[in-house]
Each structure stands twice: as structure tokens, then as C-alpha cells.
Amino acid sequence: MTPQAPTPAYRRLSVEERRAQLLDAALSLFAHRVPEDVSLDDVAEAAGVSRPLVYRYFPGGKQQLYEAALRSAAEELQHCFDEPREGPVKPRLARALDRYLTFVDEHDAGFSALLQGGSVVETSRTTAIVDGVRRAAAEHIFRHLGVAAPGPRLRMTVRMWITAVEAASLIWLDEEKQPPVGELRDWLVEQFVAVMTVTAARDAQTAALVAALASADG
Amino acid sequence: MTPQAPTPAYRRLSVEERRAQLLDAALSLFAHRVPEDVSLDDVAEAAGVSRPLVYRYFPGGKQQLYEAALRSAAEELQHCFDEPREGPVKPRLARALDRYLTFVDEHDAGFSALLQGGSVVETSRTTAIVDGVRRAAAEHIFRHLGVAAPGPRLRMTVRMWITAVEAASLIWLDEEKQPPVGELRDWLVEQFVAVMTVTAARDAQTAALVAALASADG
Numbered sequence: 302m303t304p305q306a307p308t309p310a311y312r313r314l315s316v317e318e319r320r321a322q323l324l325d326a327a328l329s330l331f332a333h334r335v336p337e338d339v340s341l342d343d344v345a346e347a348a349g350v351s352r353p354l355v356y357r358y359f360p361g362g363k364q365q366l367y368e369a370a371l372r373s374a375a376e377e378l379q380h381c382f383d384e385p386r387e388g389p390v391k392p393r394l395a396r397a398l399d400r401y402l403t404f405v406d407e408h409d410a411g412f413s414a415l416l417q418g419g420s421v422v423e424t425s426r427t428t429a430i431v432d433g434v435r436r437a438a439a440e441h442i443f444r445h446l447g448v449a450a451p452g453p454r455l456r457m458t459v460r461m462w463i464t465a466v467e468a469a470s471l472i473w474l475d476e477e478k479q480p481p482v483g484e485l486r487d488w489l490v491e492q493f494v495a496v497m498t499v500t501a502a503r504d505a506q507t508a509a510l511v512a513a514l515a516s517a518d519g
Numbered sequence: 520m521t522p523q524a525p526t527p528a529y530r531r532l533s534v535e536e537r538r539a540q541l542l543d544a545a546l547s548l549f550a551h552r553v554p555e556d557v558s559l560d561d562v563a564e565a566a567g568v569s570r571p572l573v574y575r576y577f578p579g580g581k582q583q584l585y586e587a588a589l590r591s592a593a594e595e596l597q598h599c600f601d602e603p604r605e606g607p608v609k610p611r612l613a614r615a616l617d618r619y620l621t622f623v624d625e626h627d628a629g630f631s632a633l634l635q636g637g638s639v640v641e642t643s644r645t646t647a648i649v650d651g652v653r654r655a656a657a658e659h660i661f662r663h664l665g666v667a668a669p670g671p672r673l674r675m676t677v678r679m680w681i682t683a684v685e686a687a688s689l690i691w692l693d694e695e696k697q698p699p700v701g702e703l704r705d706w707l708v709e710q711f712v713a714v715m716t717v718t719a720a721r722d723a724q725t726a727a728l729v730a731a732l733a734s735a736d737g
Contacts, residue, residue, distance in 0.1 A: 453697060457690050464686035465679040472675050479671060488721060495713040
């Protein structure tokens with residue numbers, strides 16, 4: 302192929318490349334519409350392929366494609382939490398939230414559909430995918446806090462804050478992305494410190510973490 | 520009927536009474552099992568009536584019965600928030616939380632099934648019922664705070680806290696109802712004050728409310 306040759310409409314892709322291309326197309330459709338409003342024809346058109354080709358890769362049809370797209374989004378979301386365990390903890394949390402909020406911003410309606418449920422294609426499997434992301438987020442936080450065995454009060458506090466962050470993201474999308482993302486991020490970090498401080502009065506493990514957060518200007 | 524006459528198995532009930540009896544039976548079944556594991560035969564047996572009678576009242580079958588039971592539970596849940604607007608605000612919040620946590624305690628698995636989703640009979644209608652309860656809870660809080668027009672930061676704070684309370688209830692059920700209910704209630708009230716205080720630094724409306732909460736030992 303010379304550098305000038307135009308890309309043929311049906312360039313031969315490997316199975317993996319084709320699958321990734323279809324998932325990409327599906328994700329960007331699910332990102333802007335609820336799953337009910339996305340058809341396999343839409344996905345085929347967005348990927349520039351035929352409907353039978355979509356079925357060849359996803360013989361389970363829309364449900365299978367939706368779950369695969371969800372899984373791929375969940376993986377992408379988990380990458381948001383990758384943050385070196387170096388330096389004070391609060392800026393690490395802020396950076397992870399920055400990436401998370403960028404994901405929310407980019408996926409928009411698809412993110413709401415994913416979390417809000419009530420979708421016609423929601424099943425216990427899709428719920429399990431979302432719960433997996435929540436669990437991963439909690440695990441990341443415990444690792445950054447340097448806690449190997451979080452006690453019940455600390456675990457409940459962190460899981461409540463994660464749920465509150467999700468709620469904030471959905472409301473933020475509903476309210477035309479106000480307040481600005483930087484303010485939302487700082488506010489969420491402050492809430493984390495505030496609820497941890499409340500728990501510290503009831504739980505020695507959390508108290509030690511809060512003291513460390515404060516002393517290192519964490 | 521003399522006072523000694525035994526209650527006949529098929530005592531004549533009014534339509535309303537019979538409907539209420541069937542919903543009661545359904546609610547107590549859904550309270551201890553996920554909807555997938557409840558059959559119409561179970562409901563008929565629990566109410567001591569025939570299966571055709573259940574169908575006469577709920578011709579839509581299990582889905583209709585489930586939604587009606589959900590609606591009835593949602594009404595019951597909203598009664599938890601009824602609290603006279605008198606005296607300091609924090610004890611009012613504590614009393615409402617007491618009633619709410621009693622509801623969670625009594626409905627147990629049914630409460631989890633209701634909120635966690637992923638149920639085979641979940642639809643956008645059942646999601647709307649649950650969202651209605653959340654909205655009602657937020658409205659009650661604004662009324663108790665004496666706020667007619669909550670701004671976006673105050674609204675987001677209250678809705679985040681309500682979501683966090685829901686998460687706490689589910690975790691509490693998962694963790695064999697630990698910590699004890701009184702401690703959980705106080706902890707949730709403290710978290711409310713803490714997140715409101717964080718928002719107060721960013722929002723004049725919330726700052727005025729937090730000052731009032733503190734000055735009246737609210």
C-alpha cells in the first residue's frame with residue numbers, strides 16, 4: 302500500500318481489532334443515548350459495517366453488545382483509579398477524581414444510563430459489572446490509605462462516600478455540569494475528609510488515618 | 520356473629536380489605552425474599568386464599584402485585600419522614616432516621632431488593648417509585664431546614680447525603696445490623712452536619728443554615 306492509497310471501506314481488521322472497533326462504536330452510541338434508543342443498525346452504521354457483521358461478533362444481539370460495551374467502559378473507569386502511591390494522599394485522591402470526572406463528562410448520558418438503572422436491558426449481570434467498579438474504587442482507596450484490613454466503620458464510611466460521589470456525578474450531568482469540574486473535585490475531597498473525621502470520633506483505625514492525613518498535610 | 524364464633528377461613532372482606540390483605544402478604548414475602556423467589560402461589564398461601572383470587576385482584580400477575588406492594592411500601596416509607604416542624608432540627612432528623620431504620624430493619628431483604636435493583640422484575644416504573652421516595656425525603660429535609668428555594672449546592676449536598684444513607688442501610692443489612700441502630704443513627708446525623716459544614720464554605724445559603732443549626736444547638 303502506498304502512503305497515498307485511500308483506506309478501503311472494509312479494511313481487513315483482525316478479529317480483535319474488529320471487536321474493539323464495534324465496542325468503540327457501541328460505547329459512543331450508549332454514551333449519548335439510553336440503551337433502549339440504540340439499535341444494532343445504529344451500531345453497524347456508526348462502525349461503517351453491515352448488520353450481519355455485528356451479529357457475527359455479538360450473536361447475542363444488543364444485550365450481549367451492551368454488556369460487552371459496559372465491561373469495556375468499566376475497565377476504562379477502573380484505569381481512572383490508577384495513581385502512584387507516592388506523596389500526600391489528598392492530591393492523589395484529587396487526581397483520581399479528575400480522571401473520573403473526565404470520564405463522566407465524556408460519557409455523559411451513557412454514564413447516567415449505566416448507573417441509574419431502570420434500563421430495559423439491565424440485568425443482574427450488568428448490575429454486577431457496576432458493583433465491581435464500586436468495589437475496585439473502595440479497594441484503591443484502602444490501598445492509598447495504607448490499610449490492609451479496613452474495619453466495618455471505615456469500610457462503611459468509604460463506601461458511603463463512593464456512593465455519594467456517584468450521586469454527585471449524576472446530579473452534575475443533570476444540572477448542566479455545574480459547579481465547574483475543578484470546584485466539584487475539591488468539594489468531593491473536602492467531603493471525604495469531613496466524613497472520615499466524623500468516623501474518627503467513633504473508630505480508632507479511622508482516627509489514625511485522619512491524623513496522618515492532617516499531619517502530612519495529606 | 521357471637522364473640523366466640525371462629526373466624527372462617529374465607530371471611531367476607533370488602534374489596535379494599537381484601538386488596539390490603541393481599542398486599543400485606545406480598546410485602547412480608549418480598550421483605551424476606553428477592554422478588555424472583557416469590558411466586559403467586561406463595562402469596563395465595565400466605566394470605567390463605569386461592570391463586571385465582573390473587574389473579575382476580577392482580578390480573579397483571581406478579582409484576583402488578585410487586586409494583587403495588589412496592590408502592591405501598593413507598594407510602595409507608597414516606598410516613599417515616601412525617602415529623603412536626605417544632606424544636607431543634609437535629610433531633611427531628613434523628614427521629615425521622617429512627618423510623619426509617621426501623622423500616623429497613625423490618626423489611627430487611629425486601630428493602631435490599633427494592634433498592635439494589637438487578638431484580639428480574641425491575642422496570643423503569645419500579646425505579647420511578649424508588650426515586651419518588653428519594654425526592655420526598657429531600658423535600659422533607661428542605662422543609663425542616665425552612666428553605667423554600669434550595670440552591671444547586673445545597674440540593675446536591677442533601678441528595679448526596681440521602682444516597683449515602685441508603686448505601687449505609689444496605690451495608691448495615693449486609694453486616695448483620697452492625698453498628699447498633701442508635702449508633703448508626705447518630706453517626707448519620709453527624710455526617711449530615713459535617714457535609715453541610717463543608718458546603719457552607721462554598722455556599723452562602725448553606726452557611727446560614729449551618730449557623731442556625733449550631734446557634735440553636737439545632
